[in-house]
Structure formats: structure tokens, C-alpha cells
Amino acid sequence: xxxxxxxxxxxxxxxxxxxxxxxxxxxxxxxxxxxxxxxxxxxxxxxxxxxxxxxxxxxxxxxxxxxxxxxxxxxxxxxxxxxxxxxxxxxxxxxxxxxxxxxxxxxxxxxxxxxxxxxxxxxxxxxxxxxxxxxxxxxxxxxxxxxxxxxxxxxxxxxxxxxxxxxxxxxxxxxxxxxxxxxxxxxxxxxxxxxxxxxxxxxxxxxxxxxxxxxxxxxxxxxxxxxxxxxxxxxxxxxxxxxxxxxxxxxxxxxxxxxxxxxxxxxxxxxxxxxxxxxxxxxxxxxxxxxxxxxxxxxxxx
Amino acid sequence: xxxxxxxxxxxxxxxxxxxxxxxxxxxxxxxxxxxxxxxxxxxxxxxxxxxxxxxxxxxxxxxxxxxxxxxxxxxxxxxxxxxxxxxxxxxxxxxxxxxxxxxxxxxxxxxxxxxxxxxxxxxxxxxxxxxxxxxxxxxxxxxxxxxxxxxxxxxxxxxxxxxxxxxxxxxxxxxxxxxxxxxxxxxxxxxxxxxxxxxxxxxxxxxxxxxxxxxxxxxxxxxxxxxxxxxxxxxxxxxxxxxxxxxxxxxxxxxxxxxxxxxxxxxxxxxxxxxxxxxxxxxxxxxxxxxxxxxxxxxxxxxxxxxxxxxxxxxxxxxxxxxxxxxxxxxxxxxxxxxxxxxxxxxxxxxxxxxxxxxxxxxxxxxxxxxxxxxxxxxxxxxxxxxxxxxxxxxxxxxxxxxxxxxxxxxxxxxxxxxxxxxxxxxxxxxxxxxxxxxxxxxxxxxxxxxxxxxxxxxxxxxxxxxxxxxxxxxxxxxxxxxxxxxxxxxxxxxxxxxxxxxxxxxxxxxxxxxxxxxxxxxxxxxxxxxxxxxxxxxxxxxxxxxxxxxx
Numbered sequence: 001x002x003x004x005x006x007x008x009x010x011x012x013x014x015x016x017x018x019x020x021x022x023x024x025x026x027x028x029x030x031x032x033x034x035x036x037x038x039x040x041x042x043x044x045x046x047x048x049x050x051x052x053x054x055x056x057x058x059x060x061x062x063x064x065x066x067x068x069x070x071x072x073x074x075x076x077x078x079x080x081x082x083x084x085x086x087x088x089x090x091x092x093x094x095x096x097x098x099x100x101x102x103x104x105x106x107x108x109x110x111x112x113x114x115x116x117x118x119x120x121x122x123x124x125x126x127x128x129x130x131x132x133x134x135x136x137x138x139x140x141x142x143x144x145x146x147x148x149x150x151x152x153x154x155x156x157x158x159x160x161x162x163x164x165x166x167x168x169x170x171x172x173x174x175x176x177x178x179x180x181x182x183x184x185x186x187x188x189x190x191x192x193x194x195x196x197x198x199x200x201x202x203x204x205x206x207x208x209x210x211x212x213x214x215x216x217x218x219x220x221x222x223x224x225x226x227x228x229x230x231x232x233x234x235x236x237x238x239x240x241x242x243x244x245x246x247x248x249x250x251x252x253x254x255x256x257x258x259x260x261x262x263x264x265x266x267x268x269x270x271x272x273x274x275x276x277x278x279x280x281x282x283x284x285x286x287x288x289x290x291x292x293x294x295x296x297x298x299x300x301x302x
Numbered sequence: 303x304x305x306x307x308x309x310x311x312x313x314x315x316x317x318x319x320x321x322x323x324x325x326x327x328x329x330x331x332x333x334x335x336x337x338x339x340x341x342x343x344x345x346x347x348x349x350x351x352x353x354x355x356x357x358x359x360x361x362x363x364x365x366x367x368x369x370x371x372x373x374x375x376x377x378x379x380x381x382x383x384x385x386x387x388x389x390x391x392x393x394x395x396x397x398x399x400x401x402x403x404x405x406x407x408x409x410x411x412x413x414x415x416x417x418x419x420x421x422x423x424x425x426x427x428x429x430x431x432x433x434x435x436x437x438x439x440x441x442x443x444x445x446x447x448x449x450x451x452x453x454x455x456x457x458x459x460x461x462x463x464x465x466x467x468x469x470x471x472x473x474x475x476x477x478x479x480x481x482x483x484x485x486x487x488x489x490x491x492x493x494x495x496x497x498x499x500x501x502x503x504x505x506x507x508x509x510x511x512x513x514x515x516x517x518x519x520x521x522x523x524x525x526x527x528x529x530x531x532x533x534x535x536x537x538x539x540x541x542x543x544x545x546x547x548x549x550x551x552x553x554x555x556x557x558x559x560x561x562x563x564x565x566x567x568x569x570x571x572x573x574x575x576x577x578x579x580x581x582x583x584x585x586x587x588x589x590x591x592x593x594x595x596x597x598x599x600x601x602x603x604x605x606x607x608x609x610x611x612x613x614x615x616x617x618x619x620x621x622x623x624x625x626x627x628x629x630x631x632x633x634x635x636x637x638x639x640x641x642x643x644x645x646x647x648x649x650x651x652x653x654x655x656x657x658x659x660x661x662x663x664x665x666x667x668x669x670x671x672x673x674x675x676x677x678x679x680x681x682x683x684x685x686x687x688x689x690x691x692x693x694x695x696x697x698x699x700x701x702x703x704x705x706x707x708x709x710x711x712x713x714x715x716x717x718x719x720x721x722x723x724x725x726x727x728x729x730x731x732x733x734x735x736x737x738x739x740x741x742x743x744x745x746x747x748x749x750x751x752x753x754x755x756x757x758x759x760x761x762x763x764x765x766x767x768x769x770x771x772x773x774x775x776x777x778x779x780x781x782x783x784x785x786x787x788x789x790x791x792x793x794x795x796x797x798x799x800x801x802x803x804x805x806x807x808x809x810x811x812x813x814x815x816x817x818x819x820x821x822x823x824x825x826x827x828x829x830x831x832x833x834x835x836x837x838x839x840x841x842x843x844x845x846x847x848x849x850x851x852x853x854x
Contacts, residue, residue: 046852055694056849075702083698089691093602094592102592106699129571142695 004067006031006153006184007052011061014047021047023208024061029186029201031152034179036199036216037188044208045188046086049157053083065153079107082146086157086188088139092131096141099130103145110148118144121170136162143171153184160194172198224261225282226289230254232276243270259289308406308416312423316389319778320431323381326782328438331373333786334793335446336800370439370453375528376498377785378435379462383494386428386470391486393420394551395477398561413555417478421548424470432463457527464540465522469494471547472518478551481561488609493518495670503662507624518543595696595706599713603679607717610671614721615728618663622732622740625658655738656818659729665813668725668752673784676718676760681776683710684841685767688851697850707768707842714760722753740818747822748813754830755812759784761837768845808833 007029014022022044029035039045050056052063054074063070065077090099096119104110119126124140125133133141139162146154154175160168175185175198189195195202196216204212237251245262260267264282271277394417397403406416436459443450469490477486497517501524504514514520521540525533574583591601600607684707687693697703726749733740759780767776787807791814794800804810811830815823 050694050850050852053694053698055697057847075700078698078700081698083695085691085694085698087691088695090695091598091690091692098592101589102598103695103699105593106595106696106701145695146698 004064005029006033007035007063007065007155007186009048009052009061009063012048012051012058012063013060014051014056015059020208022051022058025205025210027203027210027213029184031184032179032182033201034175034185034187034199036195036202037186037205038190038192038195038202039188039205040190043205045205046157047208048205049086049155049186049188053078053081053155080152082149082151082154082156084142084146084154084156084159088142090130090138090141093129095129096124096126096133096144099141100126100145100148104148107149111150114150115144115148118147118174121174122167134162136164136167139163140167143174147174147178151183153186154178155186157188158190159187160189160191168194224259224289225264227258227260227267227280227282229256229271229277230279231256232278235275239270239274243267306419308411308419309423309426312389312393312420313427316385316423316427317430319385319388320382320427321434322778322782323385324431324434324438326785327373327378327381327435328442330377330786330789331370331438331442332446333789334373335442335448336797370450370455370458370528373789374435374439374462375458375523379465379522380494380498382428382431382435382462383466383469384491385431386424386466387473387487387490387494389420389424389427390470390473390475391477391483391490393417393424393474393477394555395481395483395486398481399483403560407560414552417474417548417552417555421471421474421551424474425467428463428466428470432459432466435459435462453528454531455528457530457532460532461522461525461527461537464537464544465518468518468540468544468547471544471551475547475551475554479554479558481558484605492613499667503624595701595709596713596716599679599683599710600716603675603713603717606675606678607720610675611721611724614668614671614725615731617667618659618725618728619732619735621659621662622655622729622738623736624662625655625738626736654819655733655740656744659740660813660818663725663729664748664752664818668749669755669784669788669809669812672718672721672725672752672756673759673781675721676714676756677763677777677780677784679710679714679717680760680763681767681773681780683707683714683764683767684845685771685773685776688771689773691852693850694852703846704842707764707838707845711761711764711838711841714764715757718753718756718760722749725749725752741821744818744821748817750822751812751817751827751830754827754834755808757834758808758830758837761834761841765837765841765844768841769848771848771851 005028007027009025009027012022012025012027013020025044025048037045037048047056051058052065052070054070054077057071066080068077070077091102094102100110100115118124119140122140122143124144125137126141126144128137130138130141139159143156143159146156146159160171163171172194175187178185179198179200185198187195187199199216201213201215202219203210231254234253235251235256237249237256240246240249240251240256240258243260243262243266246258246260246267248257248259250257394403397406407413436455439455439459442448472493473486473490476489477483480486497519500517501514501519505511514524518540521536525536527533573579576583590597592598684693687696696706726746729740729745729749730742732738733745762783763776763780766779767773770776788809791804791807791809794803804814808830811823811826815826817823
């Protein structure tokens with residue numbers, strides 16, 4: 001079983017009537033990988049997750065988890081996975097402890113010491129009724145139920161929503177530990193900073209189509225930079241736009257901000273020849289900027 | 303003062319239910335009239351005068367007017383008033399439960415304006431329903447060539463309107479004070495049904511006939527508006543009640559803290575928090591409750607089970623001794639009833655204790671109460687978890703969809719079995735108190751048939767919920783079919799040509815064999831059990847195939 005990918009989809013497609021929610025998704029997530037699934041609201045992230053969990057049935061294509069077909073072996077698959085649905089809802093009249101007991105019983109038992117450890121790490125109150133918890137505290141119960149069986153594959157749809165920054169960091173540490181043990185994390189998010197911190201690879205989905213699939217390292221290595229110039233005199237935007245690799249030019253009188261993924265000396269030669277440069281700051285673009293760039297390109301293509 | 307948009311939105315949310323109810327009732331009226339028309343009406347002229355007075359039949363009217371009495375003045379008002387009370391309880395308490403009240407009141411509008419706008423919407427929807435009924439009350443007899451004689455249809459409609467708004471206002475007031483939607487609709491429905499039943503029974507008992515005036519239903523029906531026209535005195539009582547209740551609702555909503563989405567604290571929670579009872583309660587309320595899907599489903603409906611079970615024990619035990627108090631005259635009268643009329647109350651002979659129990663408990667109360675349990679549980683079983691968005695989480699566990707359906711069906715069976723058992727015990731208790739000598743085996747057979755009948759419709763709701771994923775669709779469709787088949791079974795046998803149609807309704811297999819007198823009819827039990835099994839199997843197949851819904 002070790003040779004099988006943790007998750008694989010082949011031509012996975014889902015239509016709701018005439019709406020094409022997911023189009024021909026081909027994806028492979030390896031064991032021990034943390035995979036970030038990125039996209040704006042309504043892009044098809046949740047549809048993908050719900051399809052591979054057999055909550056909804058694909059219009060075309062197949063999906064497998066740990067080598068097992070998600071339609072045929074859905075019950076067996078669920079012995080090996082932990083799941084946090086998006087927009088998590090639980091039984092409001094049960095306490096956190098009751099909720100975990102319920103799911104533990106359906107799974108045939110759980111290591112309660114590990115549950116206690118998880119609860120302590122996330123600072124979760126399991127004695128209160130879920131309906132009386134704030135959304136962040138409810139989310140913690142949802143996370144514990146996904147982690148508590150030490151699943152081989154963790155599938156989580158926007159799992160950190162509602163968590164405060166401190167808890168988000170703890171949660172990220174938990175995901176990295178899972179990965180270090182050779183287990184897989186599939187994480188959908190639009191919190192890019194989170195994906196950037198934990199994921200090995202990202203897939204970017206938009207309008208039901210996977211538009212990019214790269215390692216986080218590769219994305220960064222594309223060398224995309226955000227560069228800010230300070231000049232002595234007001235400048236003309238067209239000068240910068242003519243340089244290949246430059247985009248998103250913002251000119252604010254004597255200040256210019258732009259994104260650039262070419263050789264830095266080409267840009268410097270062009271600029272320094274024309275204007276009096278007072279200051280340059282440059283930093284590596286984060287996923288947020290790369291992400292937005294992808295969308296802009298896509299939109300322009302359309 | 304009023305908020306036109308709040309009113310409009312509420313009407314748009316609700317008009318469909320009312321339209322379906324009005325259309326359904328018109329159809330039922332047509333059924334009933336068709337059945338009555340097939341009766342040989344010769345005996346009508348032979349009926350004693352006292353009986354005609356009791357049944358509110360004027361001399362110059364066609365016999366088919368009985369259809370109005372049955373369809374509109376009882377069923378019609380119960381249905382329209384139920385929709386009104388559902389709107390009343392949802393007005394404020396419903397928005398609190400959904401967590402939307404904060405959003406609504408974040409707009410610069412007072413709580414009073416919101417309450418009044420919601421009330422206006424309720425009144426308008428009820429009015430529209432009544433107007434539709436009024437139209438069909440004229441249309442159906444005209445199409446069928448039935449003479450409605452000197453009936454005061456308009457007066458009946460006015461009474462129906464005011465009474466329905468009254469129950470809506472009562473639910474609004476209870477919801478306004480408590481913020482508890484379930485309590486508001488449950489308590490109001492209880493008061494409505496009890497007053498309906500009391501209005502039917504109390505006048506028959508000497509010495510108790512005045513007590514009926516404490517029940518609101520008396521002011522709707524007590525003055526016989528269908529035959530005697532509008533009773534302004536009675537209407538004034540109801541209208542004053544409406545004003546007081548709406549005012550109470552406004553005061554109630556203004557004075558208290560609005561509830562957040564949070565959950566009510568139950569008695570179990572209190573016992574669980576108390577150190578002395580904690581240990582045992584932890585086992586009952588905690589561990590046992592979540593031990594498996596079926597256990598949790600039973601626990602989720604424990605209030606429904608306890609309330610319905612208690613009401614059934616109480617009523618079944620109470621009705622028996624009441625038999626001894628009934629005026630001899632009524633019993634003598636009953637003996638003179640022609641066969642066609644007896645068919646209407648399921649051939650029950652009121653002169654015997656079995657006939658009395660059948661008329662008062664088994665023919666109507668048992669199906670309604672039992673089905674309230676099974677249809678609610680069946681409709682919520684799958685569609686409810688989908689609407690609450692917990693089904694995805696549940697099915698994230700290694701448990702098949704088939705097992706979820708079967709466990710939920712098992713929970714429904716267990717709960718209705720408890721209610722059935724309590725009804726049986728209540729009836730036997732009533733028999734014991736009054737030394738009435740009912741047969742243990744026959745009462746057991748009848749309650750078992752009633753339980754199985756309710757399970758058929760519960761399984762139907764389960765199957766519809768599995769396919770549609772919507773609680774309301776499942777509950778309305780199953781109750782609608784229950785009502786339609788009940789009426790077909792009750793009225794088709796009155797006509798020779800339509801009579802065989804009754805066999806196609808599940809109700810036929812409940813009381814037609816007269817189990818209170820003749821004991822169990824095993825063939826009929828088999829039919830009901832078979833139907834239930836087929837419907838549960840259908841639910842399994844449908845749920846297995848469907849895409850889970852993502853949100854309510």
C-alpha cells in the first residue's frame with residue numbers, strides 16, 4: 001500500500017445541473033506530503049473534497065485514497081482518514097467530550113490520552129456544549145476529532161477558520177508533525193500565509209479548473225520579487241512597463257512599486273540610466289502576490 | 303411603524319405552505335362530497351330530530367353539507383391554525399434560534415416594529431388561505447351540483463380566520479416571552495388540540511357542559527357559525543384575546559435579553575452538573591447517548607417521546623372512566639344511527655366501551671399522535687442532519703450510509719414502540735379504573751396496528767427525506783399523504799362505487815378489521831409491516847445514491 005499515492009484524482013468532474021463545479025481534475029498527493037489546495041471562494045475546493053469523500057458523486061472521472069476507489073471502498077477509506085468539513089457544524093446539544101465520544105464509538109475506540117494531549121495543545125474546553133462555544137472554540141473540537149485517530153490522511157477544508165493567531169501556529173505545528181510521521185495532509189485554504197508556512201506543494205484552483213500545481217519552493221524560485229524604488233524626481237510608468245518581466249506597476253509621484261521576475265541587473269540598468277535613484281527595497285513575493293498574479297494572468301487570457 | 307419589507311419577506315417565506323394547505327383542503331372537500339353523494343340518503347329523513355340538532359344539519363340542506371362540517375370546520379381550521387401558530391412561533395423565537403435576530407435588529411428598527419410586522423404577515427397569510435378556502439367552498443359544490451342550502455359559509459370563514467389568528471398570536475406571545483420556538487409551537491398546538499377535543503366531548507357529559515367555555519375552540523365552533531351565522535359575542539372574545547396576546551408578545555420581546563444561537567439548558571444538564579448526580583447522569587446523558595447512531599437519535603427525540611407518551615397515557619386512562627359519565631340519551635341515540643353514519647366513525651358502536659374507545663382514542667388521536675412522532679423522526683433522520691450540515695462529519699467516520707439509515711429507522715421504531723406501549727398501558731389503566739373489562743389481547747393488537755400504521759408513514763418520511771434532503775418536503779409530503787389516505791379510507795366506503803378505493807390506503811389495514819372487538823388481524827399486520835420494510839429499503843437505496851446537501 002505504501003507505493004500508492006495518498007490521494008489521486010483522474011479526470012474528476014462534477015456538474016450540478018448546468019453548473020460545472022469541477023472540471024477534469026488530475027491530482028496526485030504523495031504520502032507524507034502537506035498539500036495546500038488554494039483558491040478563492042466558490043472555486044471548487046469544497047466540491048473536490050466532498051467528491052473524494054464520497055459525500056457527492058462525480059459526474060465523470062475517479063478518485064482514490066491510499067489506492068482505494070472512493071466510491072467502492074468509501075467505508076474502508078474512512079477508517080484511515082480524518083476530516084474537517086468546511087463551515088464546520090456539529091451537534092449543538094452535545095458537549096465537546098460527547099461529540100468526540102460519539103465519533104470515537106463509530107470508529108471503534110480512540111486513544112483518550114492523545115485526545116487530552118490535543119485538547120491541551122489547542123486549549124480546547126471539552127466540557128461545554130458545542131452550541132455554546134464560539135466558532136473558534138468549536139473549530140478546535142472539529143480539529144481534535146480529525147486528528148484523534150492518528151489518520152494516515154488528513155483532509156481539511158479551511159480548517160483554521162476562527163482560530164486566533166496563536167492557535168493557528170500551534171495547529172500548523174501539528175500538521176508538520178503529522179507530515180514528519182509520514183502521514184499526509186490535504187489542506188484547502190485561502191489563508192495563503194498558512195499554506196506557505198506548512199505546505200510542500202500547492203495546487204491552485206479557479207472556476208473548477210486546476211490552473212497551477214507547483215512546489216512552494218519552485219514558486220518562490222520563480223524569483224518573483226516585489227521591488228520599491230524611491231526617485232529624486234517624478235517618473236513615468238511606461239519606462240518600467242517596457243522592461244520584460246515587470247508587472248503591477250504602481251507609480252506614486254516619486255515612488256514606484258512593481259513585481260519583477262527577471263534578472264535584477266536588467267531592470268537596474270534601465271532605471272538607473274534614466275532617473276536618479278535614491279533608495280531601493282526588495283523582498284521576495286509571498287504566495288499572496290504570486291496567487292494574485294496567477295489570477296490576473298488567467299483573467300487576461302479569458 | 304410596520305416594516306413593509308419584513309412583512310413581505312415573511313409572506314414570501316410562508317405563502318407556499320398555505321397555498322398547498324388550501325389546495326389540499328379543497329381537494330379533500332371534493333373527495334368528501336363525492337363520497338357523501340354516493341350515500342343512499344333515504345335514511346336522512348328518518349333521523350331523529352335530536353340527532354340532526356347534534357350534527358348541525360339544517361332541514362333544507364343537501365346531505366352533502368356534512369362534508370363541510372368534517373372538512374372545513376374541523377380539519378380546515380386545525381390546518382390553517384397550525385400554519386398560523388407555526389408562523390407565530392417562528393416570528394421572534396425562530397429568528398433567535400437561527401441566530402438571525404441580531405442581524406435583523408441591527409437595522410434601525412424597534413423590536414416592537416419587528417413583532418408587529420411579523421404579526422401582520424401572519425394575519426395576511428392566514429387571510430389569503432381563508433379566502434382561497436372560501437372560494438373553493440363555493441366552487442366545489444357548484445361543480446358537483448350540490449345544494450348548499452341555508453349554510454352560512456361566510457360566517458364559518460370569518461370564525462375560522464379569527465380563530466386561526468388567535469392561535470398564531472398565542473404562539474407569538476409564548477415565543478415572545480420565552481424565545482423558545484419549540485415551546486411556543488408545542489404548547490400552542492397542545493392547547494389547540496386539547497380545546498378541540500374538549501369542545502367535542504364535554505358538551506356530551508352532563509354537568510361538564512359549561513367547562514367547555516374555558517377552551518378557545520368553543521368561541522370558534524360553539525355558536526355553530528355554519529348554520530347560525532356569525533356569533534359576534536364569541537368573535538369579540540377571540541379578538542380581545544388576540545389584542546392581549548400580541549400586546550403581551552411585544553412586551554415580552556422588549557423586556558428580555560434576546561437569545562443567542564446557544565442551546566437550552568435541560569434538566570439532564572442540571573443533573574449532570576450537580577456533583578451528587580453527576581456520576582450516574584454522565585453515564586445516561588453522556589456515554590449512553592453517544593454510544594451509537596441509533597442511541598443518539600433516540601436521545602435527540604426524548605422530549606417528543608416523553609410528551610406524546612405522557613399525553614397518550616393520560617388521555618387513554620382518562621377517557622375510559624368518562625364513558626360511565628356519558629348521558630344515557632347519547633348512547634340511546636347512537637344506537638339509532640344508520641349504518642352509513644356508523645361507517646364514518648369506523649363502525650364504532652358508541653354503546654359499547656370498545657366503540658367508545660375507538661371513537662375517542664383509536665380512530666383519530668392514536669394515528670395523529672403516533673404519526674407526529676414517526677413523521678418528525680423520519681423526516682429529520684437524514685434530511686435533518688443534512689440541513690444541519692452534520693451529515694458530512696458523521697459520514698467522515700467509517701460507517702456506511704446504509705447503516706446510518708438503518709440505525710435511524712431503528713431509533714424511530716424504538717421510540718414509537720415506547721409510545722405504543724404507553725398507550726396500551728394507559729388504555730388498560732382506564733379499563734381497570736372504570737372496571738370496563740377491555741380485552742388485553744385486543745387492546746394490544748389495536749395499539750400494535752396503530753404503531754405499525756405510524757411506522758409506515760414514518761418510513762415514508764424517511765424515504766422522501768433521503769431523496770429530497772429537505773426536512774420540510776419530507777414532513778409535509780408524508781403528513782399530506784397521511785391526511786389524504788385517512789380521508790379516503792373514512793369516506794370512500796360510504797359510496798358503493800368508491801368503496802374499493804379504501805383498500806389502497808394504509809389506514810384500511812388499521813381499524814377496518816375492528817381489532818378492538820375481534821383481536822389481531824394478522825394479514826393486515828403483515829401488510830403494514832411489509833410496507834414499512836419496503837419503504838425503509840427504498841430509503842436505503844435512495845440515500846445511497848444521492849449527493850449530500852451542503853447546507854440548509
